[in-house]
Amino acid sequence: MVRLPRSFYEGKATEVAPELLGKVLVRQLAGRRLSGRIVETEAYMGRIDPASHAYRGKTARNRVMFGPAGYLYVYVSYGMHYCLNVVTDAPDVAGAVLVRALAPLDGVEIMEANRGRRSVIDLCNGPGKLCAALQITRDQYGADLEGEEVWIEDDGCTLDGMATSSRVGVKEGWELPWRFYVPNSPYVSKGKPAKAT
DNA sequence: GTTCCGATTTTCT
């Protein structure tokens, strides 16, 4: 079990996102270990990506994306859900990888309690869901992935395969193939098929 | 200061 070093995150979001598939996101919570294998990610490329929060420049909300790699970017979506991102790329280059789905590993009972006893498959198969299951909130904004709250491990697990598609739920830039997922995993969010109008 | 909207999820018909 190897914790990913900061250097792992220093590449471009589009490079780090597929690399994160199969890795294990670990959340240390009150002495308990919650973890899940990452099965779905999306890349957001700051200034060149109209779907990114950082597209319009640095703000109070997205400032962590303009900092060094290896930190968490957590934001509130639709006023009621949190989404967890990993900051990538060099300082001043706003890159981030959205973790969209996990296959639960450790602490499933705690996740079930946090999520209101849904089926295991529904625990973490969506960005807002996994944050609820792992109790990721704004308190984790800017958390260091080399710290003691949240980090990502590589347990050497090999992937069944990888697929890409357009990103889910974005208005702009949906045609970019920056969503990465494990095709055989039942834990990948269904998402809505990218619809072209 | 005010208005508008979203990298979503859940629930109802």
Next chain:
DNA sequence: GAAAATCGGAACA
């Protein structure tokens, strides 16, 4: 399949 829930932050005046 469709709509509501709900609020922080970005955009505009």
